[in-house]
Amino acid sequence: MKSLIAFYNILKKDITNYYLKPPNISWGIIFPLSWTMMQLLRSVDSSILELLPGLISTSVLFGTTSMLAVTITFERSGRSFERLLLAPISLNTLMLAKITGTILFGMFNAFVPIIFAGFFINLSDINWIIVILAVFLIAVTSSLMGLLIAVSAQQVFEAQTISNFFRFPMLFLCGLFIPISSLPVFLKPLSYCLPLTYGADILKGAITSNNSFSYTLCFVMLLIFTVGLFTVSKYAIEKKQNQ
């Protein structure tokens, strides 16, 4: 019960202090919106449905990694993060509370291009349960990557630089813009090591029925990435504490 009170209040504080602030709300809306419009204008021949998996994935990836990297680095530099580490709650609870706000923010980001697309095309054939599950797991894995970056960086700008170092290669290697089969042989193994590859593939399957892997394989892979990233982030926080 005590952990639940702490979890809820950390989440509430993050949502109130960071995610519901006007600059972040506008970032959460404007970034996916402009990304969506840019893709639609540049790819007039493509159908909106074909673009949707890429737009959703990009919005979630950028929304989650940016927010968590900024908020945690900001709290670490002001030493308020230390206050959370010193509270009698487990590191697991703290990490879950910190990423839950980001996951919700990432999911909110994901639905901006979906709502936008809804004005132009019929979305009734989409398998929404699979889409929501995929968006959730992309948000979880991206948030955990953001957490890992935030733990490693000292300053906000440093966190953003490191984030971009991961985000852009991921976008081009996950099969959204260039099919994995068309990638050079030496890059293919790298694609299979990215959580976004499996998340984007699920979205492609649920939206355009054009997936390369089975849903089961993708969900299992995303769950493995979730556990792996959570463990590595926890280890990184513990290690950082002792430096």
Place this chain on the structure above:
Amino acid sequence: MTMICVKNLTKKYGNFTAVDDISFDVKKGEIFGFLGPNGAGKTSTINMMIGLLKPNSGKITINEIDVIKQAKKAQEIMGIVADESNLYNEMDGFANLCFCGALYGMGKKERESKARELLKLFRLQDAGNRPFKAYSKGMKRKLTIAAALIHSPEMLFLDEPTTGIDVESSRQIRELILQLKNQGTTIFITTHYIEEAERLCDRIAFIVQGKIVASGTVFQLMNNVSHSHNINLITNKDVQDYTTALQKRFKEITVTVKKPDELVIKTAKRIPLLPILKFLHEKDIEVYEAKEIHPSLEDVFVKLTGIETSVLQKEKGGF
């Protein structure tokens, strides 16, 4: 009864030894002070004691809880004030206190009522709904201490509680620390202000280069360095011509003239003053004031550590 027990604690950062095999204990209900210059190992020690940093070797128990193995359990009974006011700038004073209460699992009603009580105690009730970023340094410090008390901890850690704040806030904080001690809270305090340590602490440890060079009550520390008794006498007239006679009459004393009407009598052990006063009275000299002079804690610190106190004050911006 022992509240904190630290045994052979060592912390190394690479080849640098920040804390070097220190041992001490703190009794329940006492104020224990750690005094030393920057880089002496004060913060590393406190961080290990609160479970934020893992030692290379040694043992720490707080209320018989092993901090290294059960840090979270130990943190339940600790209130921690870092050397910086680390609350949330965006939140107001009341919300900050309530949030800190929630971190310790306190229910909504309980934490709101305790937050109001603490704002009143720290004379911050008028600033309760102002954002933390709008507070003065002194107010920030007071709210940070209040936040550490929200769950009524048995043990309070204060890292440099009055550094860089105004005189009035410092005074209020010191009063509150003594009030907490009277209520039974055990307090571990690190400071570089010798006067503060002397005024507040039941026992003090001097830490230099990761080692405890001396510890004890202020009285014990002073006795360690002072093996003589000095008595200052203020008289009604010039006594310079009578010092030789006084010295001849009382072989066990050494007389030094400080001013024409003021002399210092030094003895190896306590002696009765009446014969000396009678002797002077016979010479038509009246003594207006007789006072034993003790070495200050500052003198003791300088003698034991070899560090001038001005170094401590420069490091942190003065007292």
